[in-house]
Amino acid sequence: MGNILVIGEHQDGKVKKVTQELVTKAAELAGQIGGEVDVVLVGHGLQNPAELGSFGAKKVYVVDTPKLEKYNTEGCVKVISDLAQEAKPSVILGTASPLGKDLLPRLAARLNAGLAADCTDLKIDGGKLVATRPIYSGKAFVDVKFEGDLQIASARPNSFVAKAAGAGASAEVVQKNIDPGELRAVMKEIVKGKSDKADLTEAAVIVSGGRAMKAAENFKILNELADVIGATVGASRAAVDSGYAAHDMQVGQTGKVVNPNLYIACGISGAIQHLAGMRTSKVIVAINKDPEAPIFTKADYGIVGDLFQVVPLLTQEFKKVLTE
Amino acid sequence: MKIAVLIKQVPDTETKIRIKADSSGTEADGIKYIISPYDEYAVEEALKTKEKAGAGEVVVVSLGPARCVEAIRTALAMGADRGIHIDDGGIPMDPFVTAKVLANALKNENPSIIFTGRQAIDDDAAQVPQMVAEFLNLPQVMIAEKFELNAAKNGATVYRRVGGGAKEVYDVAFPALVGAEKGLNTPRYASLPGIMKAKTKPMAALKASDLVGEAKPKTVNTNYRLPPERKAGKVLQGEPEQVVKELVKLLREEAKVI
Ligand SMILES: Cc1cc2nc3c(=O)[nH]c(=O)nc-3n(C[C@H](O)[C@H](O)[C@H](O)COP(=O)(O)OP(=O)(O)OC[C@H]3O[C@@H](n4cnc5c(N)ncnc54)[C@H](O)[C@@H]3O)c2cc1C
Numbered sequence: 001m002g003n004i005l006v007i008g009e010h011q012d013g014k015v016k017k018v019t020q021e022l023v024t025k026a027a028e029l030a031g032q033i034g035g036e037v038d039v040v041l042v043g044h045g046l047q048n049p050a051e052l053g054s055f056g057a058k059k060v061y062v063v064d065t066p067k068l069e070k071y072n073t074e075g076c077v078k079v080i081s082d083l084a085q086e087a088k089p090s091v092i093l094g095t096a097s098p099l100g101k102d103l104l105p106r107l108a109a110r111l112n113a114g115l116a117a118d119c120t121d122l123k124i125d126g127g128k129l130v131a132t133r134p135i136y137s138g139k140a141f142v143d144v145k146f147e148g149d150l151q152i153a154s155a156r157p158n159s160f161v162a163k164a165a166g167a168g169a170s171a172e173v174v175q176k177n178i179d180p181g182e183l184r185a186v187m188k189e190i191v192k193g194k195s196d197k198a199d200l201t202e203a204a205v206i207v208s209g210g211r212a213m214k215a216a217e218n219f220k221i222l223n224e225l226a227d228v229i230g231a232t233v234g235a236s237r238a239a240v241d242s243g244y245a246a247h248d249m250q251v252g253q254t255g256k257v258v259n260p261n262l263y264i265a266c267g268i269s270g271a272i273q274h275l276a277g278m279r280t281s282k283v284i285v286a287i288n289k290d291p292e293a294p295i296f297t298k299a300d301y302g303i304v305g306d307l308f309q310v311v312p313l314l315t316q317e318f319k320k321v322l323t324e
Numbered sequence: 325m326k327i328a329v330l331i332k333q334v335p336d337t338e339t340k341i342r343i344k345a346d347s348s349g350t351e352a353d354g355i356k357y358i359i360s361p362y363d364e365y366a367v368e369e370a371l372k373t374k375e376k377a378g379a380g381e382v383v384v385v386s387l388g389p390a391r392c393v394e395a396i397r398t399a400l401a402m403g404a405d406r407g408i409h410i411d412d413g414g415i416p417m418d419p420f421v422t423a424k425v426l427a428n429a430l431k432n433e434n435p436s437i438i439f440t441g442r443q444a445i446d447d448d449a450a451q452v453p454q455m456v457a458e459f460l461n462l463p464q465v466m467i468a469e470k471f472e473l474n475a476a477k478n479g480a481t482v483y484r485r486v487g488g489g490a491k492e493v494y495d496v497a498f499p500a501l502v503g504a505e506k507g508l509n510t511p512r513y514a515s516l517p518g519i520m521k522a523k524t525k526p527m528a529a530l531k532a533s534d535l536v537g538e539a540k541p542k543t544v545n546t547n548y549r550l551p552p553e554r555k556a557g558k559v560l561q562g563e564p565e566q567v568v569k570e571l572v573k574l575l576r577e578e579a580k581v582i
Contacts, residue, residue, distance in 0.1 A: 105451030108420070113542055114543035136341050140341045140343065301558055313565060
């Protein structure tokens, strides 16, 4: 018995899809422990928090303060831990986003509780949370159980499907006035990236290029395909180390761990460290001119061929069928 | 300026993970160990920062079994001044207890900056640094891609990577904890003279059991298993125009992902 508190995320005041996913999942879990799902949103100028009701949230606590218009670890930990001490949830869930990964461990330490981070599945067993998470970059999986009353977990984006089950239902919005306290590491500004695309870690579709891309300019053909299918462009370490792609595009054990519905690997051999970053992709497509490339042993669909020929054709074909 | 670096020794990235027959953990024999790659960036940034500050000391701290001394020696060979090895003594650990032990060890050191990797690549928990910062009541900047000392050298500007290629720029005063991301720097190799010198550098030996206090694990890992093996799927053969058409159809109608 107990409630689940979801730490919501928002961008430009709008609640993010990852939060809708998490609230949907939380509603399912709350049903099994006989509690309700509440959400906390911290920031400034938040829009339509009540809409989270349609995904199953009962209450949305809104802490609106100009002091936290820009994200701040210490401020958010203070606000959310104060709220949690008052609301006494038995489970706190957040997203394993850059924000969640920064915030949740510190929150757990403040609340004297354990955290299961970057989980790919959450379930209830015997009234307690059991969190499944990859270790060794997905080379193994483990179930995390909790000691103590408060259980905290963060879920990898795209792990659950957002379903607006109670379409039109609205959550009760509770405005909370909580002081964020002293802020010591202060964000001065956000330097925007070149693209307006979803981050690799949140992207539902990814097109990645490897050493075979041969030059930075050639990533143009991947960008064109990505534009047509709404994908984010990634790269192998070989492509990054050769200077063809920016290092924040690297997918893999020492790059980003991604979890898309579709991963298209173009001219990537499928080294163990690359696979480590993308093996939880739901569908993998490989385009490689070497029929013996290891990536083909992991790919759901493969095309043996020259990517410089195949990728532009793929772009054309998608353009055709998607505008039909 | 005193700078501490937290490093973890982890299995080499090539390691094939094997699970114990009773699913209680992973097999440890026959594994080659390395410094967790993100921690190498942390060591490098500590050395660079000491050089820029003009004076100071880099202290490398690692918690784990006896073999971790090798990882500390490697960091000393890169140029760090002193090592602290905290033997875990096989007591039950989770990220919470690990962070408690490290924080308690660092309390006596009182460094101006603590550098560490943004996560260890074995358990991928990515929570020990933030918990250490909390237990020591320090500000933190995680996933740091760029670190610049300020003019007075009593603080820094740190660029933190967030979504979509965006970066958050923080001003932070010391003492502070910084979690290193790839791109922060290129770690130097240990030179031969460095390796020789490392042998004579001081290495303190502490015991985790003396440092945990009341802390007990808050989480327990169970049911270790390998992921379902990904099988080779359909490899499409034929003229490029034809296979591309077929692939698009399969992605839309069979896999339903576009
Ligand atoms: C500690 C450590 C960490 C690492 N971390 C990562 C990581 O995070 N991410 C990562 O990706 N790697 C990582 N690596 C590197 C990894 O081992 C591989 O070296 C790397 O993934 C290889 O990249 P690649 O597949 O692009 O290049 P290659 O292995 O060179 O493969 C290129 C492929 O392209 C194919 N090809 C060539 N021309 C064409 C063409 N015209 N059309 C179609 N196909 C073509 C070739 O057949 C080949 O299969 C790491 C390594 C170490 C040691």
